[in-house]
Amino acid sequence: MNNTLIQFSQVSHRYPGGAGDVLSDVNFELEAGEMAFLTGASGAGKSTLLRLIALLARAHRGQVVVAGTNLAHVKSAKVAAYRRQVGMIFQNFNLLYDRSVFDNVALPLVIRGHAHLDIARKVRAALDTVGLLHRERSMPLTLSGGEQQRVGIARAVVTKPMLLLADEPTGNLDPEMAWDVMKLFERFNDVGVSVLVATHAIDLVERLGKRVIHLEAGRVTDKRPVAASRVSLAEAH
Amino acid sequence: MARATDQAEAKPGFLTRLTQDHARVFFFSLGKLVNAPGNALFTAAVIGIALALPASLQLAVNNFQRLSYSWQGSVQMSLFLKGTVDEARGRDLATELSKYGSVKSTQYLSREQSAAEFREFSGFGEALDLLDANPLPAVIVVTPLPGRNAAQMAELSGMLSALPEVELAQLDQHWLERLDAILRILQRVGLLVGALLSVAVLVIVGNTLRLDVEARREEIEVMKLIGAPDSFVRRPFLYGGCWLGLLGGWFALLLLTLGLFVIDRPAQELAALYGSSFRISGPTTSTVLGIVAGGVVLGWLGAWWTVAKHLSAIQPR
Numbered sequence: 001m002n003n004t005l006i007q008f009s010q011v012s013h014r015y016p017g018g019a020g021d022v023l024s025d026v027n028f029e030l031e032a033g034e035m036a037f038l039t040g041a042s043g044a045g046k047s048t049l050l051r052l053i054a055l056l057a058r059a060h061r062g063q064v065v066v067a068g069t070n071l072a073h074v075k076s077a078k079v080a081a082y083r084r085q086v087g088m089i090f091q092n093f094n095l096l097y098d099r100s101v102f103d104n105v106a107l108p109l110v111i112r113g114h115a116h117l118d119i120a121r122k123v124r125a126a127l128d129t130v131g132l133l134h135r136e137r138s139m140p141l142t143l144s145g146g147e148q149q150r151v152g153i154a155r156a157v158v159t160k161p162m163l164l165l166a167d168e169p170t171g172n173l174d175p176e177m178a179w180d181v182m183k184l185f186e187r188f189n190d191v192g193v194s195v196l197v198a199t200h201a202i203d204l205v206e207r208l209g210k211r212v213i214h215l216e217a218g219r220v221t222d223k224r225p226v227a228a229s230r231v232s233l234a235e236a237h
Numbered sequence: 238m239a240r241a242t243d244q245a246e247a248k249p250g251f252l253t254r255l256t257q258d259h260a261r262v263f264f265f266s267l268g269k270l271v272n273a274p275g276n277a278l279f280t281a282a283v284i285g286i287a288l289a290l291p292a293s294l295q296l297a298v299n300n301f302q303r304l305s306y307s308w309q310g311s312v313q314m315s316l317f318l319k320g321t322v323d324e325a326r327g328r329d330l331a332t333e334l335s336k337y338g339s340v341k342s343t344q345y346l347s348r349e350q351s352a353a354e355f356r357e358f359s360g361f362g363e364a365l366d367l368l369d370a371n372p373l374p375a376v377i378v379v380t381p382l383p384g385r386n387a388a389q390m391a392e393l394s395g396m397l398s399a400l401p402e403v404e405l406a407q408l409d410q411h412w413l414e415r416l417d418a419i420l421r422i423l424q425r426v427g428l429l430v431g432a433l434l435s436v437a438v439l440v441i442v443g444n445t446l447r448l449d450v451e452a453r454r455e456e457i458e459v460m461k462l463i464g465a466p467d468s469f470v471r472r473p474f475l476y477g478g479c480w481l482g483l484l485g486g487w488f489a490l491l492l493l494t495l496g497l498f499v500i501d502r503p504a505q506e507l508a509a510l511y512g513s514s515f516r517i518s519g520p521t522t523s524t525v526l527g528i529v530a531g532g533v534v535l536g537w538l539g540a541w542w543t544v545a546k547h548l549s550a551i552q553p554r
């Protein structure tokens with residue numbers, strides 16, 4: 001199945017009350033089964049772009065087509081069903097803080113109506129993948145930021161979505177954990193999941209050697225991001 | 238969108254899934270209630286009072302109705318005999334009538350006895366003395382068998398007034414008819430109060446759940462973020478409304494029981510003064526079920542009404 005999964009055509013977006021276009025004339029494609037990174041300075045519009053794909057916002061102008069569906073035509077009553085096909089990892093985790101780690105990860109399966117035994121098995125498998133099986137009974141607030149991040153990752157992958165969107169998934173992780181998480185995404189990608197990761201971790205991006213979509217002030221450019229370790233170096237030139 | 242990985246594993250059927258989720262939400266919402274009962278108990282108490290008011294009104298009407306039926310039998314009928322009927326014929330008639338099916342006993346009062354009674358009870362005795370002749374007719378007082386209903390009484394009175402010897406048959410039950418009319422009005426008032434307080438219950442449940450929705454805004458946002466359908470997000474709140482209504486219904490029953498307990502003794506004493514063994518009867522099974530079911534239905538409706546309004550306003554940012 002070697003077709004286009006995500007297609008942005010001349011997409012512009014602005015927030016109500018916002019100063020100007022956050023995204024302007026964005027064009028890019030992501031093939032089904034492809035893994036790509038979304039880079040750009042803070043405020044460049046990475047989160048906004050992911051939000052458009054997850055239908056958390058609708059493009060102001062232009063077309064966003066995902067798996068053949070023009071998202072502009074998805075009725076609000078169908079948005080939930082659409083979102084269930086996408087696994088999303090959020091910059092600010094978005095966990096339920098009054099429920100255990102296990103319950104948080106189980107939630108997408110509960111929504112889909114899986115059987116209890118099935119849920120327990122899948123949740124444990126997902127928690128095992130992110131190395132948090134021993135914390136399944138913990139409450140999220142008793143976890144470190146990095147651990148909460150990994151709970152969010154487990155929740156996103158537990159349903160084995162065909163598309164994984166990750167917004168800054170390694171922001172709170174130590175370098176080793178960050179690398180493990182990126183390798184984890186690569187493993188998902190290896191079994192056919194399409195992955196789009198917004199990140200500032202340029203050194204990891206370079207090490208993985210996947211395609212990079214670089215945003216600058218809301219536009220896709222051919223420029224490449226500069227790793228933090230070399231920023232001062234680049235400025236010296 | 239193809240999801241090869243998911244298609245291999247069969248999910249439970251639609252009905253199983255629905256039952257499973259309802260069971261989950263049932264225990265989840267019950268758990269929430271048990272863990273943080275404060276607000277819910279307060280709301281349930283208010284609902285209970287709102288339900289107990291119309292219910293006790295209805296109960297009072299029912300009891301008065303029973304009372305008025307039991308009084309109906311003790312009503313007496315006075316047959317005023319024509320002047321042409323002499324005393325011997327009058328006494329014969331009284332004896333005849335006492336053998337009638339619905340008649341318990343009869344008593345013949347001659348014109349002289351009537352006058353004596355009038356003198357004794359009316360307080361207008363001197364008025365009689367002003368008259369040359371005794372103007373009062375002879376009377377047969379008919380006491381019907383107890384437990385006759387209004388229709389049977391009307392039939393009896395119709396038959397007695399048709400007797401050729403009888404000038405006028407007077408049923409001493411006008412005040413009972415009045416009581417009946419008052420009870421009918423009270424019943425209507427009960428319905429009206431019930432309707433108004435039902436609306437109040439809707440508002441109370443709605444308000445409590447609105448606060449609940451507000452308090453769980455983040456949770457709702459997260460659920461919507463990961464693709465929970467509205468029905469899924471709504472369900473715990475609907476159950477919450479049902480629990481509130483159920484608790485409120487129980488509370489109303491508790492209040493009714495307490496009220497009956499307090500009133501029963503003096504009511505018995507009052508009945509004893511009238512030589513009656515009348516006991517206040519509590520709510521019937523169907524009334525009990527009605528109160529509880531009414532509470533649940535109102536709770537559910539109130540929840541639906543608010544939650545539908547407020548959930549759509551919450552969109553993930």
Ligand SMILES: Nc1ncnc2c1ncn2[C@@H]1O[C@H](COP(=O)(O)OP(=O)(O)OP(=O)(O)O)[C@@H](O)[C@H]1O
Nearest residue numbers: 015016018022040041042043044045046047048049
């Ligand atoms: N809800 C909002 N309302 C108004 N403006 C917003 C909103 N969210 C984001 N913006 C603006 O849109 C621009 C892009 O924001 P976005 O979050 O997409 O950036 P980003 O690339 O994800 O940045 P970061 O790397 O810091 O996460 C910013 O200038 C921001 O101020």
Ligand SMILES: [Mg+2]
Nearest residue numbers: 046047091167
């Ligand atoms: Mg961002």
